[in-house]
Amino acid sequence: MWSRIRKNVLPLCFCLLIVITILATFIGCKEEVTTTAPPVTATVTQTVAPPATTTAKPAPKDKIVVGMSRSFSGPIAIIDDSAFRPVYETWVKEVNAAGGIFVAEYGKKLPIELKTYDDKSDPATMAQLTEKLILQDKVDFLWGGGGTSFIYAQAPIANKYNYILITMEGGATTLQEMLPSLPYVFVTLPFSTWYEMPVLADMLASKGVKSAYIIYISDLHGVEYNGAAGIEFGKKGIQILGSKAVPPDIKDLSPVIKEAKASGADAFCAFAYPDQVFPAVGMSIELDYNPKVWLGGPGINFGFFHTGFGPMVEGVMGWAGWNRKSSAALNTLADKLYKDKPEDAQDWWGQAYYWAGLDMWKAAIEKAGTLDNKKVRDILATERFQTVLGETWFDKGLLNKETHAGEVGQWINGVYEVVGPFDKATAEWVYPKPAWPK
Amino acid sequence: MERFLDVAIAGLLLGGLYALIAMGMSLQYGVARVFNIAHGEFIMLGAMTTWTLYTVFNISPLVAVVICGPLAFVLGFIIHRTMFRKLQSLSANQGVFESNSMLASFGLMFVIQNIAFLAWGPEIRTYNYLMETVSIGGALFGARRLVTLGFAIAIGVIFYIFLARTRIGKAIRAAGQDPSTAGLMGVNINWVLALCFGLGAAMAGIAGVLISMSYPDSANMGQEYLTVAIIVVVLGGLGSIPGSFIGGFLLGIIGSIVSFYEPGLNMAAYYAIFVILLLVRPRGIMGR
Numbered sequence: 001m002w003s004r005i006r007k008n009v010l011p012l013c014f015c016l017l018i019v020i021t022i023l024a025t026f027i028g029c030k031e032e033v034t035t036t037a038p039p040v041t042a043t044v045t046q047t048v049a050p051p052a053t054t055t056a057k058p059a060p061k062d063k064i065v066v067g068m069s070r071s072f073s074g075p076i077a078i079i080d081d082s083a084f085r086p087v088y089e090t091w092v093k094e095v096n097a098a099g100g101i102f103v104a105e106y107g108k109k110l111p112i113e114l115k116t117y118d119d120k121s122d123p124a125t126m127a128q129l130t131e132k133l134i135l136q137d138k139v140d141f142l143w144g145g146g147g148t149s150f151i152y153a154q155a156p157i158a159n160k161y162n163y164i165l166i167t168m169e170g171g172a173t174t175l176q177e178m179l180p181s182l183p184y185v186f187v188t189l190p191f192s193t194w195y196e197m198p199v200l201a202d203m204l205a206s207k208g209v210k211s212a213y214i215i216y217i218s219d220l221h222g223v224e225y226n227g228a229a230g231i232e233f234g235k236k237g238i239q240i241l242g243s244k245a246v247p248p249d250i251k252d253l254s255p256v257i258k259e260a261k262a263s264g265a266d267a268f269c270a271f272a273y274p275d276q277v278f279p280a281v282g283m284s285i286e287l288d289y290n291p292k293v294w295l296g297g298p299g300i301n302f303g304f305f306h307t308g309f310g311p312m313v314e315g316v317m318g319w320a321g322w323n324r325k326s327s328a329a330l331n332t333l334a335d336k337l338y339k340d341k342p343e344d345a346q347d348w349w350g351q352a353y354y355w356a357g358l359d360m361w362k363a364a365i366e367k368a369g370t371l372d373n374k375k376v377r378d379i380l381a382t383e384r385f386q387t388v389l390g391e392t393w394f395d396k397g398l399l400n401k402e403t404h405a406g407e408v409g410q411w412i413n414g415v416y417e418v419v420g421p422f423d424k425a426t427a428e429w430v431y432p433k434p435a436w437p438k
Numbered sequence: 439m440e441r442f443l444d445v446a447i448a449g450l451l452l453g454g455l456y457a458l459i460a461m462g463m464s465l466q467y468g469v470a471r472v473f474n475i476a477h478g479e480f481i482m483l484g485a486m487t488t489w490t491l492y493t494v495f496n497i498s499p500l501v502a503v504v505i506c507g508p509l510a511f512v513l514g515f516i517i518h519r520t521m522f523r524k525l526q527s528l529s530a531n532q533g534v535f536e537s538n539s540m541l542a543s544f545g546l547m548f549v550i551q552n553i554a555f556l557a558w559g560p561e562i563r564t565y566n567y568l569m570e571t572v573s574i575g576g577a578l579f580g581a582r583r584l585v586t587l588g589f590a591i592a593i594g595v596i597f598y599i600f601l602a603r604t605r606i607g608k609a610i611r612a613a614g615q616d617p618s619t620a621g622l623m624g625v626n627i628n629w630v631l632a633l634c635f636g637l638g639a640a641m642a643g644i645a646g647v648l649i650s651m652s653y654p655d656s657a658n659m660g661q662e663y664l665t666v667a668i669i670v671v672v673l674g675g676l677g678s679i680p681g682s683f684i685g686g687f688l689l690g691i692i693g694s695i696v697s698f699y700e701p702g703l704n705m706a707a708y709y710a711i712f713v714i715l716l717l718v719r720p721r722g723i724m725g726r
Contacts, residue, residue, distance in 0.1 A: 073552070075658050077560035218702045245702040249662045251653065252452050255698045258444065258578070274562045278654040282564065286580030288571050299562075308564035308654070344561055436569075 061106050063113045064371060067133030068143045069154075074121025078274065079146040082302055083347050084168040087354040088114070088143065090336055101362050104369025115139055123153040130154050134161045140371045141361070144168045148191075148221055151175060155185045164377050166357045169350060171398075172224055179397035184377055188357040188399050189321075189350050190407060192228035196319055199407040200295070201229075203420045204267055205236035207431045209293060212238055213265035215256050215280065217272035218245040225271035241265045246276055257283045260291075267293035274299030277318075278308065285312055285436045292432035293317060301409060301416060303338075303346030313411040315433035320409025322352040322389075323418045325426035329388045330405060348409060348416040353399060356387035360394075363387075443577040445698050446691065451583045453690020454590030455645060459663055460670035460682035461594060462641030468677025469614040469634040471536055472522055475543040477667055478660030479550035480510050480639045484646020485655040486554060489563045499567055499651050503589065506643045514639025517546070518632040547660070554657035564654040586648040593644060594683050597637075601679065610634055614677065669712045675725025685723055 068088075071080045092112050095101060100111035115137055119126035126145045133139045134157070142163045145154050148170035155175070158165035159182045171191035179185060190196055204212070212233055216222030226243055233240060241263040244256050257280065260268050268291045270280045277296040284294065299305060300318025324331045330352055338346050363386075364379040365371065384393040392403045406418030410429060417427035463477045484506045491497040491505065522539055529535035568582035601607035612620035613630045621627040649655065649663070670689050674681025689708060696707040715722065 073555060073560075077555065077658065078562060078656065081560045215701075244700075247702055247705050249665075250697070250701055250704055252448055252694060252697055253701075254448050254579075255445070255694070256701055275654070278562055278564055282569075282652070282654070283580075285566070285569050286571060286582070287578050302561075304561045304563070308562070310566060312566055312569075344559075 058105055061103075061110060061371075064101060064103070064110045064141065064365075065113050065115055065137070065139045066141045066143055067130075067137055067139030068114065068116045069119045069126045069129035069133065069145050070116055071121040071126075071146050071150075072116075072118040076121035076147050076150075079169050082304070082345070083350050084144075084146060084354050086337055086345055086347075087168075087351050088358065091355060091358045094336070095362065102366050103371060104366075105371075119145065119150075123150050126150050127153045127157060130157050134158075134163060141373065143358075144170075146170070148172050148175070149219075151185075151187075155182050159184045162373055162377075164361070164373050164380065166361055166380075168354045168357070172220060173228065174220070174224070176398060182397070183381070184373070186357070186380060186394050186397055186399075188353040190319075190353070190399070190401070190404055192225045193232075194398055195401045195404065196407045197225070197228040197232040199421045201232035201236045201238065203408060203422070203429065204233070204238055204293065206422075207292075207429075209238055209266040211241050211263070211265040212267040212269055212293075213241050213260040213263045213291075214243045214269045214271065215246050215253075215260070215276075216243070216270075217276055218247050221273070222246075222271050229269060229271070238267075246272065248273070248275060250276060250279075253279050253283045254287065257287050257289050261287065261289040265291060267291060267295065269293075270296035272296065272299075274302070274305075278305070281309060281312070281316065285309075288436065290433060290435050294433055295408075298349060300411075301347060301349035303343035306411065306414065306416070307343050311414075311437045313414075314437065315410065315412075315430050317408060317410045317419070317433075318416075319349050320406045320416065320418050321349045322405040323348060323409075323416065323426040326352075326405040326418060326424070327388075327390065329390070333388045346416075352388055352405060356389045356392050356399070356403070359387040360385045360392060440576040443575045445694050447574060447577060447579060448697075449691030449694030450687060451579065451587050451690070452693055453687035454587040454594075455649060455686075456666055456670050456690050457594055457683045457686025458590045458641055458645040458648070459667045460674060460686050461597065461679050462638035462645070463667045464638075464671050464674065464677055464679050464682040465634050465641070466638035467671065468679065469610055470518065470522070470631045470638070471532060472518070472539040472543060472635060473536065474635075474638065475540060475664065476547035476550055476660075477543075477638070477642055478662070478664030479547050479554070480514065480642035480660075481646040481649065481663045482554060482655070482657060482660040483513075483550065484510060484643035485650035485659065486558050486563065486646075486657065487643075488647045488650040489565060489655055490558075492565050492567065493563075499647055500585070502647050503644055506647045507640045510643025510646075511636040511640035513636075515632050515636030517639075518635035519628075521546070522635065523628055523632070547664075551657065551660060558657050560657055562654045562656045563650075565650075567651050580652070582651045586652055589644070589648055593641070597641075598680070598683075606630075606633070666708070669708050671722075672712060673715055673722055675722030678722065678724040681722055681724030688723075 071077050096111045099109040102109045117129045119129055142158055142165050144165055144167035146169045151167045151170045155165055164184050166186045171187045171189045173193045214226055214229055216226040270277050277299040295317040297318035300316055301320055306313050322330050324334045333355055364376045367379050368375040384391050389403045389405060393400050406424050408420035409416050410419045412427050412430055419425050419429035466472050466474045487506050488499050488502040491502045492499055525538050525542055526535050529538055570581040571578050572581050572584055609625045609630050612625055613627055617627050670685045671682055674685030693704055697704050
């Protein structure tokens, strides 16, 4: 018997290792429940005073359960990891440390408990998990999944069951058109026509840019940005010399970069995701293609773009939402999110908007004094709130453009600065883009 | 002429990588009879390890070739000696083993991928190395991609010589043709099969090193290269190493021509070739 065990010990150990890894991964990804008990003696400034007396109290409740289907694995995991997750983890910890959210109908503060599932980057799985969160888990609220295509799948479900859905990573003009029929959906992130492309076109025109060459990912995101650029650039007399769709899994971008270079366009725009934008940057450096404007995104706004390309990022532009210098509140937010953390974790586009969205949700619950989604929705849709962005409100389901702290960014001296619109710029736009460092 | 050079050389640059990826997979299937779905994960491990070696320890990717290749070999060798050998002994016949080993490699893929997620996170990793521009007949190319092509061709040729001229190579070819008879002739079959699986993993690892020099990497990158590897292996002929070498370059050149006219059709062209080949010549370019 011992000889058999000895003979099989290596295969057995290996299989055991595999089983343990699968179980650990499964448990880790399948369901993460985070509960932080509020400190008993927390001192908190109330934004809404509790009523002196309450009558006909509902069944006792000791927490607010928020459900999320997020992409912890698969191709979209990068979005979860780099965009909303650092925000909600920090935000929930902070709110719970202060005792939670005061809900008048319970007469006390309730901490937030997150119930999260891994949708493995699959919108269909995300849709199923969203229904599970609503129907089986009966969560009190939902927070959005990651990515525009996920919002398309999730928004009608949330709306159908009268659940508020504050979306995070994603937004689109076609989604904006759907919002009147989705009164429970609120979009935080700016997108092409809201107001990135108009601002970019204004900026380019102000410097006398006459022509542009565009590559775009052949999906909804790319098609929309390419279309918006066609309209907005056209209004400013900027001629589009070339426009090429690239598939998500393209390997060799040299033909399109060479074509862009040959076109002699003043501006080069890559409306795609990091998987395409990063190779486009690499290929531009490799082929010494240095137009006056090199703009790409999403992706340029992440800290890991800087850590990856180092000094090569100087002058490269992308979409931007905020910067430390935008306001004292945003500087404090940057400390909360990034202090003592690797630069890879930084996102200078969406994270301030996500944080503001959560602040608004909390304030709306406190004002409504209930966890009733309809009552909270009505307040979210009509009221104005003080958030990290200053006075903030939703305008027909979209975060009002006045609240945006920026639309276009540029890497200047190793910092991702807001350079457009000019009245919200944290640094002067460097035009033309300097040569790639040798 | 410059345009022709542009397209042709760009195709060779990409094809060299494809050939290297596919040769490893072809060896694993052709001899060890494991259709290794986890092949892309070995590429990913090579790429991510190189990124770590370069950015953390400042070790050149060219040096990483001699680190990642042997490491991937050892990993592949151990996996075959443990998991696949056990599966083989439990399988009633070769057909059952091929099915079971493919399913097991699916599991292996998820295990490696999730470990990589834990180790490196899902972020895209990139680094600057040999970013200089080289002009060939007026056509411009990155030095790093030319180095990659040189490595891919050198490794392909060395490996072919190894198979054709050495005693171990002869044993591998014999095991690929008829493992039972090769065993009767004194070839240690289990050792040779593990060696082939390890060599296939080593090639994937080296391909990963070279890929990381020219393209961004992430813990999630394995599957897209697996797709390319499968197409090339089928194109070249299942299990044919010279076929994979030729198929890799052929696919690279076709991809380059398509990208030149319409980049959006790049992957569609790959799949179209795949389907046409299955209909017209199912055994591939050099399949038996």
